Amino acid sequence: MTNESLTPALTPHAGKGRDRRQREGEGDSSAKHGRLLANLMHFARTLRAAGLPVGPGKVIDAVAAVSAVGITNRTDFYWTLHAVFVNRPDQRLIFDQAFHVFWRNPDLLKKMMGLVLPEMRIEGIEDQGTAMVRRLAEALHPDIGKEGQAEESETEIDAAMSFSDREQLRGMDFEKMSLEELARAKAAIARLRLPVQDVPTRRFAPDRHGARADLRATLRAALRSGGLIELKRRSPRRRPPPLVVLCDISGSMSRYSRIFLHFMHSVTNDRDRVHTFVFGTRLTNITRYLRHRDVDLALERVAEAVTDWSGGTRIGHALAEFNRLWSRRLLGQGAIVLLITDGLDRDAGAGLAHEMDRLHRSCRRLIWLNPLLRYDGFEPKSLGMKAMMPYVDEFRPVHNLESLEALIAVLSAPIMRRGTAAAWHGNQERAA
Amino acid sequence: MAAIPSSVDATLALLGSADYVADRSLATAVHLALHLNRPLFLEGEAGVGKTEIAKVLASALKRRLIRLQCYEGLDVASAVYEWDYARQMIEIRLAEAAEEDRSEIEGTIFSDRFLIKRPLLQALEPDIAGAPVLLIDELDRTDEPFEAYLLELLSDFQVTIPEIGTIHAEHPPIVIITSNRTREIHDALKRRCFYYWVDYPTAARELEILKRKAPGASEHLSREVVEFVQRLRTMDLFKLPGIAETIDWTEALMQLDVLELTPHAINDTLGVLLKYQDDIARLHGSEAARILEQVKAETAAAQA
Numbered sequence: 057m058t059n060e061s062l063t064p065a066l067t068p069h070a071g072k073g074r075d076r077r078q079r080e081g082e083g084d085s086s087a088k089h090g091r092l093l094a095n096l097m098h099f100a101r102t103l104r105a106a107g108l109p110v111g112p113g114k115v116i117d118a119v120a121a122v123s124a125v126g127i128t129n130r131t132d133f134y135w136t137l138h139a140v141f142v143n144r145p146d147q148r149l150i151f152d153q154a155f156h157v158f159w160r161n162p163d164l165l166k167k168m169m170g171l172v173l174p175e176m177r178i179e180g181i182e183d184q185g186t187a188m189v190r191r192l193a194e195a196l197h198p199d200i201g202k203e204g205q206a207e208e209s210e211t212e213i214d215a216a217m218s219f220s221d222r223e224q225l226r227g228m229d230f231e232k233m234s235l236e237e238l239a240r241a242k243a244a245i246a247r248l249r250l251p252v253q254d255v256p257t258r259r260f261a262p263d264r265h266g267a268r269a270d271l272r273a274t275l276r277a278a279l280r281s282g283g284l285i286e287l288k289r290r291s292p293r294r295r296p297p298p299l300v301v302l303c304d305i306s307g308s309m310s311r312y313s314r315i316f317l318h319f320m321h322s323v324t325n326d327r328d329r330v331h332t333f334v335f336g337t338r339l340t341n342i343t344r345y346l347r348h349r350d351v352d353l354a355l356e357r358v359a360e361a362v363t364d365w366s367g368g369t370r371i372g373h374a375l376a377e378f379n380r381l382w383s384r385r386l387l388g389q390g391a392i393v394l395l396i397t398d399g400l401d402r403d404a405g406a407g408l409a410h411e412m413d414r415l416h417r418s419c420r421r422l423i424w425l426n427p428l429l430r431y432d433g434f435e436p437k438s439l440g441m442k443a444m445m446p447y448v449d450e451f452r453p454v455h456n457l458e459s460l461e462a463l464i465a466v467l468s469a470p471i472m473r474r475g476t477a478a479a480w481h482g483n484q485e486r487a488a
Numbered sequence: 489m490a491a492i493p494s495s496v497d498a499t500l501a502l503l504g505s506a507d508y509v510a511d512r513s514l515a516t517a518v519h520l521a522l523h524l525n526r527p528l529f530l531e532g533e534a535g536v537g538k539t540e541i542a543k544v545l546a547s548a549l550k551r552r553l554i555r556l557q558c559y560e561g562l563d564v565a566s567a568v569y570e571w572d573y574a575r576q577m578i579e580i581r582l583a584e585a586a587e588e589d590r591s592e593i594e595g596t597i598f599s600d601r602f603l604i605k606r607p608l609l610q611a612l613e614p615d616i617a618g619a620p621v622l623l624i625d626e627l628d629r630t631d632e633p634f635e636a637y638l639l640e641l642l643s644d645f646q647v648t649i650p651e652i653g654t655i656h657a658e659h660p661p662i663v664i665i666t667s668n669r670t671r672e673i674h675d676a677l678k679r680r681c682f683y684y685w686v687d688y689p690t691a692a693r694e695l696e697i698l699k700r701k702a703p704g705a706s707e708h709l710s711r712e713v714v715e716f717v718q719r720l721r722t723m724d725l726f727k728l729p730g731i732a733e734t735i736d737w738t739e740a741l742m743q744l745d746v747l748e749l750t751p752h753a754i755n756d757t758l759g760v761l762l763k764y765q766d767d768i769a770r771l772h773g774s775e776a777a778r779i780l781e782q783v784k785a786e787t788a789a790a791q792a
Contacts, residue, residue, distance in 0.1 A: 111679075114679075117524075120524055121520050121524060121682075124524055125516060125520065125523075131513075132496050132512070135512070135513040135516035135517065138513070138517075139517040139520050139682040140520075143678045143679070144672075144678075144683075145669075145685045148685065257561055258559075258560055258561020259561055259563060259633070271573035272573070275571070275573055275576055275577065278577075278580065279590075279594055279597075380724075384670055385669060385672070386671070389560065410766075414766070
């Protein structure tokens, strides 16, 4: 172990107080190493508390990495720890801020936090940045989390207001699910049959009637038996394609939010490769929250994370955001997209056709589930609907959606004939 | 055998010697991967030079480059090893005709002679030139089962073949994994690697790259091209142009004997730079002319 190279890390005030350090540094080398380790551990704990998946193994890696690179300057030290602790692009901002706060002076950290926070808030221009800083601040100094909360929600609202004045930030309360309901939901989801139920993968499983010869199995069997070589067969494995659910949670849909969320929770926990989004005036990825097995807990988290319950709808805007940020990451492997919305768009369908077209072209199949809830006052000439209709593969209208079972029955109904959606649209046109 | 660079500066110089203009941050990550025998996991948009790093490392260190291009359904038979079944069957028939002992046959047909080695197994074999560079390209294209399989290989650098036993690499290969992020790779795999997000380069670095990769282009044209592309990257396009596109575009312009950017030349060659019809339609004509005007003003100011 090269102790010389480690010296500057002992007191993480890089740059300052170098002479003093060198004078002290002549002494006990194991103590020096100990302090580096302690500092790295403390740093790792800070990152973990701020939400980065940093386990004890990472600390050992960090020590090895720092020894390999040596500490000659702050930049190299930064990128060394970066290579060890950061795993995803979105963790870079947190790491950056944590690094700069922590390695300036971890000892004075608690005292400094009060001073540093407002300053950093100015630096973090985007509201996403501010939110991260708050997580970090809470990690460094758990007590201030509570006070920061009020301020934070204020900035959040400010940003929201500039975004759209029609947006409403409302909380959402869901009734808890009874055990009986849970059992029924489970049974219902087992009956779900999407139009593309499963697709062949390029992996194979043994199958006596398979179309392909499995030479490996054949040979092994031949060795065991001798004499005639019996040909073993295999066929492609099948698995459900990825499913992406985009669900409208605007005011006109609020009656059904609970059913839809239960549906999304059940389907997320029923199969893999399910991604769920909700949108009103903004798009929120709720996949992570719904992965909680406990449905009440999951819905509680969703209610907290989503801020635009029962407000207006900007379908075009939400789809544009999905197309730009998520479609390449989620639709790559031939996903089915299930779009749940009533097509009532506050932006009167502006830009919607374009985004629908793009969405339609990037997925295997686009299904539109439309709960026609305002049945009496329903407007067939809704501009949003008109813009969307030409781009869906399948249109599934449903009246009086009362339960999860009804929803699943609609989704599992046999595939409509080709052009049915267009024909339905035509009828509505004529009726109007 | 070329020695592994001893410091971050040496790594930077090594990459530079093979015409790869790297950030110091990237050099640090490469240095770590080389020294601690950990895979380097590179993520980033298409065309920012992820695959190139592996190629450059192999040529600069004079190691063999073994490339595994990933695709959905990639399995052990095409990634690691496969038995040569046809020859094995002939061997069995011959042995039976010669009335050999059953157990002896089994020993013969599951030997090295009948083993077809695929990239991952090749990478574990000793090499006179030193441990090879193993490039696992576009890992996001495979499915989760293959990712899980890689875990054993990447942490212990060993492969288990039931008929033979465990094959262990004496000198672990230099592993570079790339991903375009068309899906998230599992954390368990990333945890075993050093992670680096390859970003679009700054204007200065891009100009430097262009000098190395398109040496025929004039200073003036290169400057304009880089400035134009940098401005495109600030726009809300569906697919931003990467470094590969910048180089291609410069070469296309040179082929057409363009000495400086004109709206006409841009419109004719936009397809080299942008790969989505929406983006092209948006930029074609007046928008391109507007950006070009800004670029001209910028470069004129820089030269004055």
